[in-house]
Amino acid sequence: MTWGAWGRKFSTKAAAELIQNCVALGLKSFDHADIYGGYTTEAEFGQAFKASGIAREDIIHISKCGIQMPCDARPLAVKHYDYSKDHILTSAENSLRHLQTDYLDVLLLHRPSPLIQVEEITAAFSQLKSSGKVKSFGVSNFTPTQIQYLQKEVDLDWNQIECSLSHNQPMFDGSLDFHLTQNIGSMAWSPLGNYFKEESPAKKRVQPLLQELCISYNASEDQLLLAWLLQHPAHIHPVLGTTRLERLSASVAAEKLTLSLTDWFRLLEAQWGHEVP
DSSP: OOSSTTTTOOOHHHHHHHHHHHHHHTOOEEEOOTTHHHHTHHHHHHHHHHHHTOOGGGSEEEEEEOEEOOSSSOOOSSOEEOOOHHHHHHHHHHHHHHHTOSOEEEEEEOSOOTTOOHHHHHHHHHHHHHTTSEEEEEEESOOHHHHHHHHTTOOOOEEEEEOSSTTOGGGTSSHHHHHHHHTOEEEEESTTTTTTTOOOHHHHHHHHHHHHHHHHHTOOHHHHHHHHHHTSTTOOEEEOOOOOHHHHHHHHHGGGOOOOHHHHHHHHHHHHTSOOO
């Protein structure tokens, strides 16, 4: 999301080099959406990936569709969601063309709409699956009941949700439990939460503890926040938002950290401001 117009505005050369470095680190999944950069970033990434020289089978393309966003590329009257069969098919074809690939590994419905018709989703997904243009399907920001509605007719493999120490509700509202019971993979956007983005009473409680744990575990604050998230039994896949190579490298190292049970709950208690019930 932050590689193009909505962030670093990478040149093709710079983006190609970052792709190469990501793959070298073992980060082979790239999370896209048609709307990123005002419908421009997927095409820019496609050019950069072509320039990177990396084989298509060595990486995973994830994309999302459904949001219709007013911008220069689409002068729409209002932001809205479109999950008609035709729109899903058109969006998928656009992503394939922009990314310069014959298939998407994963296609997600970007946000839930109250007007979703499961028959439209089924028809679109069936056509994309049978044609080999999309290998796997899922949703993003959907609740368990919204997923259940779709699962009457559609096989869903993923849900990408907001989840972090500072946004830990999915661990307690049944979202991640539902993923586990339904064999749905969990992706987490904004996995570091708002810790580095804003000052808050919660940060004032968490920060001194994190700084203490940085010494205990010989790790950075962002590594500890990722390790905290990775410890959940849902085997959460964090969607890393940074484009800085040193932070990407540090994030990979977080996989090797295991917090003690008490330290995990100390961080949760600090975030909440009170002990667990």
